[in-house]
Amino acid sequence: MKSINFGIDLGTTNSLITKYENGQVTIFKNPIGHKDTLASVVAFRPDRTLVGDKAREFLIKDPINIFANFKRRMGTDDKFYVVNLDENITPIELSTLVLKELKQFIYSGEQAEAAVITIPASFDTMQSNATKKAGLAAGFEEVVLLQEPIAASLAYFNAANQGEDKNGYWLVYDLGGGTFDIALMEIKDGEMKVIDHEGNNFLGGADFDFGMIEQIIVPYVNAHFEIENFEQELRSKNGKYEKLFYELIYKSEEAKKELSHQEQTILDFTLMVDGVAQDVMLSITRKQFEETITTRISETLRMLQDILQRNQIAASNIEEILLVGGSTYIPYVKNSLQSETQIAVNSGIDPTTAVAIGAAYYAANKYYQPKGTKLALGNNVDDLLNSLGRVEEEEDFDLDAVEMTPVQLKVSYSKMSKDVEEVLIIKAEGDLDRKTYRIIRSDGGFDTGFVPLKSKFTEFLPLLPNINNTFFLRVYDADQNEIRAAMEELSITHGQYNISGQPLPQDICIEVDDKDNHTTKLELIFEKNSILPQKKTLYREISKTIKQGSDDSIIINILEGDRFARPLSNLVIACIVISGKDLTSDLIKGSDIELQISMSDNRELHTEVYLVMTQQEFKNAFSISEKHVNVDRLKEQFIDLENEIRNSIKMFSVDDNDVWALQANDFLKELGQHKAELFKLQENDRTDTKYVIAEMLNRISKAYDKLGGEDRLERLRYEYFESKDFAENHLPMADFRKEELAQKYQKILGGEHHVLISRNPSILEKATEKLNDLGWDILWNTLSYLISRYEGFKALEPAHYTNYNGAQTIFKSADTALNGEKYYEFRQHVYNITHLLVHSDYKVKNDDFKGTGIG
Amino acid sequence: MSQNVQLINQVFEISQKIEQEQLSAKFERNFTKIYNLLEEEGLHCINPLGEKYTESRTDCEASIAGKANHNMKITKVIKPIVYKQENGQMVLIQKGIVIVE
Known part of the structure; x- marks a missing residue:
């Protein structure tokens, strides 16, 4: 015996499927559009069936071929004539199609063999049997029926406290999109039953939307615009305002939803009056909306009173009214129920899914005997049959049918495409009679519906740009059961991986300022190995103010090379200088700059720079052979590299790394040879000197980066971790500015990944330096350290001070502060002493950093 | 509906209104930027206006005005189509609300 677990709310307007598992109910979403619900509508279009x-x-538009609300006809001998099929179809067959579609929602791939299907309390035996029949026809081996009010109650009670005693009378008030039902329930010793019910099959949310158009929008338009027969033109098929009608239906529904949360909403639309577009901004209050639904809600209240009277139960004897159906979200509904009946209203769970959830709870405790077990082939009989191209129909399957020729598909399509759609050619062999196929795109944006299978056919598959599009092609038998062996997964990559394109051999980056470190860094534009052509728009801020007419400039440097290396080590392939002289007004720091960069198949680079503040556009096209060198920037880079190498030499010497120190010293010497020459250069220099120096800088920078190879990087990483440990261990001990320091620490850690994967020693060195600075900062904010330093300062000889008398005065104040436990004051005194020392611990940083001007 | 989708709908509505006033050219850059930023967050907004409409298009919820036939076009877009890119896969998170003629 197996537990059923699957629950289905087979609704008049919408249906849902759920599953109970491990105490939880899952609502399977529609793979198309990811909604919880499936509209209970079937369309027989000329060439396909849609559900x-x-x-x-x-x-x-096509009412003779489209069927909705057929639930109301269940159990009747009504047959609908489908023009497009030239045959009759019964409500049971239509329900079967909806149920089969719901089965497709089960993304886990599991086959639902049995289900609990809900039915209205009003369903008689014929109607109930009809529902059961539809369930069996949909491929369920076992179908258990459950009344909707009971299902809803189960959902409510399971959501509430289990231990509570639920004996008594309850009302389930179900106001959906198109139907209304009310049921009186009794719970006695744990048994739940429907005592009486009432309903109206033509009362629901859709009526309220229409009411808003009819009673608010139309009168407004009539009062403000002179349009002849506006209402008629709006409501009639092919009327002048038919398009507006559909828009208003949608917008009224939205407005209705908004009015459930707020007191007022604005509904706006454009009205064409004598060829002139008029904007209508209609403010609708909740009260106005409520007035349009009062009559309909009163109708439901009357039914509620009737039911109580009929059963001679006083409202005071009703425990609660449980709300079901989307329209019960409307506050007026809840409030009217409460005020008119004085019964407590429970809206504790989602009213749209309550019935389906309750069905799953019920299904968890219902069992069935899987039929496949009789065949002693395990639970995979379905699979076996499916693989033979046939799905089991009845308990006694016949062997002839198993030997039927399975359907075989041959598909042909291009796996890569640059077009918006790709043609798929399919050849089908085998018994194609009354079989259908269906193609769905995995993101849910495309679905062919059920299309009759032919021996050869084509489908145009629409593609989403620049991504791998996956399609599922499935084949169904005459009863729309899937023939699983015939399933094909098709994958078409659109755009960027086009085989005719060539890959980029190096990263393409832009140089931007790294103000924290007084240097510049690279930001990736196009990644190595990405396929050309490529295009990207970057949005950055200007990092320094540039006055109109000044010589100051923004430099847009586009480089080719390794994105983790220092900018200087990369090759400049384009450089755009926008100086103050080019500007139509001052360019303020923080204003936006937009850079559109594209690289064509033959590696031609195009840039478009737009300065948002001055609204100026600069367009450039570069071929890679062209070089541009900015002298000011070159000087800055020169100093930067020189300082860095000099610092490294010091470090190498400390570490007794003589070989590295000697090599670095050679670099320094070579730089020195060009220094004087470079600093004589003017921007307008016509000679080749600047190129020669730029070339030399690039070469030394690359060589310096490689100096020491992996050993040096390892060592630097080790130093980084040491500094990190120090900061991390001391942070908890800080007594002042603790939060601020912790934030700083976190900020540094945020960039850790990039630091550690970098093959650029200077990035590692700078990150370590930052951590070291932070470490010192932490110490100088730790009381115990301050006290020990203070004692050290006091013990120093007068010669260590610039003003020893001044220091003496501070010592006294500091002692007083310390004795009085005024630690903040004490800290300040210690800081002041450091300023009087001959050799201050503090480094004064140079703030004259020019950079690129792009932050 | 996620906040992001609501945001997209608002931006889209603003762009529609601006277009109606024939001021689009003035704001084109701003809208491109907004949509670019959203794309960086993995949100792709598509305006299907003017595109062919067939019944296999499940990326839109359509109201059909006039006569239904094989050459229908999307003539009004009330809400745009929104896709979200997750783990390299696109997922439809909002169907376009459109009117088709």
């Missing part, structure tokens, strides 16, 4: 929301779209 669900898509089918509903054609309801008004």
Whole structure:
């Protein structure tokens, strides 16, 4: 015996499928559009069958081939004539199609063999049997029926406290999109039953939307615009305002939803009056909306009173009213129920899914005997049959059918495409009679519906740009059961991986300022190995103010090389200098700059720079052979590199790394040879000197980066971790500015990944330096350290001070502060002493950093 | 509906209104930027206006005005189509609300 677990709310307007598992109920979403619900509508279009929301779209336009609300006809001998099929179809068959579509929602791939299907309390035996029949036809081996009010109650009670005693009378008030039902329930010793019910099959949310148009929008338009027969033109098929009508239906529904949360909303639309577009901004209050639904809600209240009277139960004897159906979200509904009946209203769970959830709870405790077990082939009989191209129909399957020729598909399509759609050619072999196929794109944006299978056919598959599009092609038998062996997964990559394109051999980066470190860094534009052509728009801020007419400039440097290396080690492939003289007004720091960079198949670089503040555009096209060198920037880079090498030499000497120190010293010497020459250069120099120096800088920078190879990087990483440990261990001990320091620490850690993967020693060195600075900062904010330093300062000889008398005065104040436990004051005194020392611990940083001007 | 989708809908509505006033050219850059930023967050907004409409398009919820036939076009977009890129896969998170003629 197996537990059923699957629950289905087979609704008049919408249906849902759920599953109970490990104490939880899952609502399976529609793979198309990811909604919880499936519209209970079937469309027989000329060349395909559609089930669900898509089918509903054609309801008004093609009513003879589209079927909705067939639930109301269940159990009747009504047959609907389908023009497009030239045959009759029964409500049971239509329900079967909806149920089969719901089965497709089960993304886990599991086969639902049995289900609990809910039915209205009003369903008689014929109607109930009809529902059961539809369930069996949909491929369920076992179908258990459950009344909707009971299902809803189960959902409510399971959500509430289990231990509570639920004996008594309850009302389930179900106001959906198109139907209304009310049921009186009794719970006695744990048994739940429907005592009486009432309903109206033509009362629901859709009526409220229409009411808003009819009673608010139309009168408003009539009062403000002179349009002849506006209402008629709006409501009639092919009327002048038919398009507006659909827009208003949608917007009224939105407004209705908004009015459930707020007191007022604005509904705006454009009205064409004598060829002139008029904007209408209609403010609608909740009260106005409520006035449009009062009559309909009163109708439901009357039914509620009737039911109580009929059963001679006083309202005071009703424990609670449980709300079901989307329209019960409307506050007026809840409030009217409460005020008119004085019964407590429970809206504790989602009213749209309550019935389906309750069905799953019920299904968890219902068992069935899987039929496949009789065949002693395990639970995979279905699979076996499916693989033979046939799905089991009845308990006694016959062997002839198993030997039927399975359907075989041969598909042909291009796996890569640059077009918006790709053609798929399919050849089908085998018994194709009454079989259908269906193709769905995995993101949910495309679905062919059920299309009759032919021996050869084509489908145009629409593609989403620049991504791998996956399609599932499935084949169904005459009863729309899937033939699983015939399933094909098709994958078409659109755009960027086009085989005709060539890959980029190096990263393409832009140089931007790294103000914290007084240097510049690289930001990736196009990654190595990405396929050309490429295009990207970057949005940055200007990092320094540039006065109109000044010589100061922004430099847009585009480089080719390794994105983790220092900018200087990369090759400049484009450089755009926008100086103050080019500007139409001052360019303020923080204003936006937009850079559109594209690289064509033949590696031609195009840039478009737009300065948002001055609204100026600069367009450039570069071929890679062209070079531009900015002298000011070159000087800055020179100093930067010189300082860095000099610092490294010091470090190498400390570490007794003589070989590295000697090599670095050679670099320094070579730089020195060009220094004087470079600093004589003017921007307008016509000679080749600047190129020669730029070339030399690039070469030394690369060589310096490689100096020491992996050993040096390892060592630097080790130093980084040491500094990190120090900061991390001392941070908890800080007594002042603790939060601020912790934030600083976190900020540094944020960039850790990039630091550690970098093959650029200077990035590692700078990160370590930052951590070291932070470490010192932490110490200088730790009381115990301050006290020990203070004692050290006091012990120093007068010669260590610039003003020893002044220091003496501070010592006294500091002692007083310390004795009085005024630690903040004490800290300040210690800081002041450091300023009087001959050799201050503090480094004064140079703030004259020019950079690129792009932050 | 996620906040991001609501935000997209607002931006889209603003762009529609601006277009109606024929001021689009003035704001084109701003809208491109907004949509670019959203794309960086993995949100792709598509305006299907003017595109062919078939019943296999499940990326839109359509109301059909006039006569239904094989050459229908999307003539009004009330809400745009929104896709979210997750783990290299696109997922439809909002169907376009459109009117088709």
